Amino acid sequence: MPENSNDQSRRSFLGKFTKGVVGASLFPTILTAADKQRNLQSLSRLREKYSVNDNIQIALIGAGGMGVADATTAVTVPGIKLIAACDLYDGRLSDAKQKWGNDIFTTRDYREILERKDIDAVIIATPDHWHKDISVAAMNKGKSVYCEKPMVHDINEGNEVVAAQNKNKVIYEVGSQGVSSLGNEKAKQLLKDGAIGKLNYAEGFWARMSPFGAWQYPIPADASPKTVGWDTFVSNTNKRPFDPLRFFRWRNYRDYGTGVSGDLFVHLFSSLHFVTSSIGPEKIMATGGLRFWKDGREVPDVMLGMFDYPETREHPAFNLSLRVNFVDGTGGTNYLRMVGSEGSMTVEWDKVTLYRNKQNADTSDPLLQTKKNDGKQYVYERKDMLPPEKLEYIADKGYNGAHFDHFYNLFNAMRTGGKVSEDSLFGYRAAAPALLCNDSYFSNKIINWDPSNLKIVTK
Numbered sequence: 001m002p003e004n005s006n007d008q009s010r011r012s013f014l015g016k017f018t019k020g021v022v023g024a025s026l027f028p029t030i031l032t033a034a035d036k037q038r039n040l041q042s043l044s045r046l047r048e049k050y051s052v053n054d055n056i057q058i059a060l061i062g063a064g065g066m067g068v069a070d071a072t073t074a075v076t077v078p079g080i081k082l083i084a085a086c087d088l089y090d091g092r093l094s095d096a097k098q099k100w101g102n103d104i105f106t107t108r109d110y111r112e113i114l115e116r117k118d119i120d121a122v123i124i125a126t127p128d129h130w131h132k133d134i135s136v137a138a139m140n141k142g143k144s145v146y147c148e149k150p151m152v153h154d155i156n157e158g159n160e161v162v163a164a165q166n167k168n169k170v171i172y173e174v175g176s177q178g179v180s181s182l183g184n185e186k187a188k189q190l191l192k193d194g195a196i197g198k199l200n201y202a203e204g205f206w207a208r209m210s211p212f213g214a215w216q217y218p219i220p221a222d223a224s225p226k227t228v229g230w231d232t233f234v235s236n237t238n239k240r241p242f243d244p245l246r247f248f249r250w251r252n253y254r255d256y257g258t259g260v261s262g263d264l265f266v267h268l269f270s271s272l273h274f275v276t277s278s279i280g281p282e283k284i285m286a287t288g289g290l291r292f293w294k295d296g297r298e299v300p301d302v303m304l305g306m307f308d309y310p311e312t313r314e315h316p317a318f319n320l321s322l323r324v325n326f327v328d329g330t331g332g333t334n335y336l337r338m339v340g341s342e343g344s345m346t347v348e349w350d351k352v353t354l355y356r357n358k359q360n361a362d363t364s365d366p367l368l369q370t371k372k373n374d375g376k377q378y379v380y381e382r383k384d385m386l387p388p389e390k391l392e393y394i395a396d397k398g399y400n401g402a403h404f405d406h407f408y409n410l411f412n413a414m415r416t417g418g419k420v421s422e423d424s425l426f427g428y429r430a431a432a433p434a435l436l437c438n439d440s441y442f443s444n445k446i447i448n449w450d451p452s453n454l455k456i457v458t459k
């Protein structure tokens, strides 16, 4: 069996860790006494040099909740200007003018945005069923793209997006912003250094218990076929008469949304794949049910997914268990944890908590010691100095956050001809197991997936 990088590097971490001689990458030089006591370490990002020589002009397509959050963050990166917005609901277009100025160009038709030569990049934050069409059209017009997650609505759409990026050689970034966070980067380094030993299991969940959290969004009072471009909304899916619930609460319906797995598991896949350098699982099974939010929705509000990751050069074989619960009386939280043979870590965007198994540090076996001395001689059982059991790596004060980092990485790649981690291939590999959860749930079948060749395997 090949020794993967997780195996090789853990020795170096262990060496440093157990001897208490920990390298600069693990302990900053100056720690207050109180910090030392708490085993708290600060994560900080080295400021990379960049020149704001070229302004980048962007447009927003889909100016709803996330689109506005995306564009608001994007323009905080120096040299970025929003000059246009597109949406199918007029209320969102007037809100966009109010926010970014009356002189921005607004339209209901994304093709008018793509025709403009003065737009370098677009943010696509429409419902999921429009991601593929607009992404491909934008790249074919030479635009760089920030597309919200999940990259595609259907497993069969991924290759077209990957092909469009390869053909047009533009920068394409999917919007699971955690991938660009300090927390994900630290976890990746810790795993590589062997901090939790050999990875064998990971788990993650999202818990919510509120109407808004469960997608019961308000419907604007003026919503009507006049103020909403309904025909366009359904033009690439099943045609139906105008229905404001379907338009404003699109996540609940399979024609437009991708269920809890496409909406939320996909973030966990993105982070997990980034941290482990994995390309995805080969076996996918999901179960769940609609337990509480029986408002006409077509997707479950509780979902459990299980996934088998095969051994690769990058990581050992491991299992993953994911869960979303929208009826979770404990309130709202989310979680990603990786477990190895010698510890575990919980990974957040601005924090990583590493738990080491103390026993591993103590190599003296009492039985062997007694045997060695034959019980005749007094042995002083002097205790060892134990390394810390728990280490918290916390982002420095003033950290701009994952969302800023994700946009910074996109624009930096555009300026320097560089790369982003979450490109179309990465985005497809993160979306695929999330989308296949729905296929497993609705077909009541285990799905076999080939993450290298991006194909469903029929056995």
Ligand SMILES: NC(=O)c1ccc[n+]([C@@H]2O[C@H](COP(=O)([O-])OP(=O)(O)OC[C@H]3O[C@@H](n4cnc5c(N)ncnc54)[C@H](O)[C@@H]3O)[C@@H](O)[C@H]2O)c1
Pocket: 061, 062, 063, 064, 065, 066, 067, 086, 087, 088, 089, 092, 108, 110, 125, 126, 127, 128, 130, 148, 149, 150, 175, 176, 177, 232, 233, 248, 263
């Ligand atoms: N990265 C994250 O943390 C995160 C968080 C929330 C949502 N999202 C993603 O962002 C996307 C949007 O979600 P949201 O919560 O903002 O939804 P939303 O309903 O608030 O906004 C979607 C907007 O798109 C518009 N729209 C629909 N079809 C369009 C089309 N063809 N052309 C132009 N505009 C169109 C709608 O009118 C609406 O204003 C989804 O893909 C979602 O998964 C990502």
